[in-house]
Amino acid sequence: MTPKPTLAVVGATGAAGSVMLRMLTQRADVWGDIRLVSSPRSAGRKAEVRGEECEILALGEEVFDGVDLALFLVPEAVAARWAPVAVSKGAVVVDTSAAFRDDPDVPLVVPEINAHAARVRPRGIVASPGCTTLALIMAVGALHAEFGLTELVVTAQQAAGGAGAGRAGVETLRAQLGLVAGGGELGTRPGDVRRAVGDGTGPFPGPLALNVLPWSGTAGADGASSEEERIRDETRRVLARPALRISATCVRVPVVAGHSVCVHARFERPVEVGRAHEVLATAPGVVLFDDPAAGGFPTPADVAGTDPAWVGRVRRSMDDERALDLFVCADNLRKGGALNALQIAETVVALTAESVFVGSVNDL
Missing domain, CATH: 3.40.50.720 (NAD(P)-binding Rossmann-like Domain)
Incomplete structure (x- = not known):
């Protein structure tokens, strides 16, 4: 043996x-x-x-x-x-x-x-791949196998501890939240949070508590960040689609764990939400949680500590019968x-x- x-x-x-x-x-x-x-x-x-x-x-x-x-x-x-x-x-x-x-x-x-x-x-x-790509690719890969992906537009909402920030990012966010806790009027005037945090921005380009930062990584080409380029390049490699059109925006959000991605995916032919639900519900490593009228949609709080990518808000694009819009969340330390x-x-x-x-x- x-x-x-x-x-x-x-x-x-x-x-x-x-x-x-x-x-x-x-x-x-x-x-x-x-x-x-x-x-x-x-x-x-x-x-x-x-x-x-x-x-x-x-x-x-x-x-x-x-x-x-x-x-x-x-x-x-x-x-x-x-x-x-x-x-x-x-x-x-x-x-x-x-x-x-x-x-x-x-x-x-x-x-x-x-x-x-x-x-x-x-x-x-x-x-x-990186943690953001891994959150995205589980759902997108399953849909691609069924419908043939031609284009992606994604906005990634990255947790404080992910995308290279690690424990320093989490500690920075918690320290900032401690500084601004109880300030009932904080955020009502420009600069309130920045003044409260002072120089304690850690690995981030500005305050993250009670704020979002539309930048993650280092400067890349044509105004993109390195994190945005990685989402494009890694998705292309995993799907073996080197010419796939991808536009990505990364936003750092005040969440300790769990990346979220808003996805606009266009396919080779018209798609039906019912069939997309069937594909996602049976895809390995994916949990479909999609009943928004009853409050059924994934959030970082739901996915923290779990293994799958969670998918909700699956709907056909309002102006394109070949496109779907959806929302994906995954724990950046586990599957990510x-x-x-x-x-x-x-x-x-x-x-x-x-x-x-x-x-x-x-x-x-």
């Missing part, structure tokens, strides 16, 4: 890493030894996985000895430095950062949509981060089991 593969979780003490450790306990156990890896300052600490306490190991070349698959839940610069090291030691790497998403030799995978892409990995690395990476890892193991091999999953 082939032994179960050895897994390394790099970034085990971060926000996504903490979610990952819980998931490893909750999901089917396909792993043998699990090594928890983090920065040297966290080395020696203990964390629980699968009901056992494990010591955190410092990130270094030796931690990848004998590892079959390494999950990277770390910033882009760390992944760029250490993922090739893990590969050189014989591991398959699944990376959640933006370090390799644009590399044509690194497949970008959402298992519900293009699991087959994980089979061919010239660099030994599989990338996971840890869950998709773990599903990719499980996919690699399953693909390996289909082939005749001994030794590392990298032999597939």
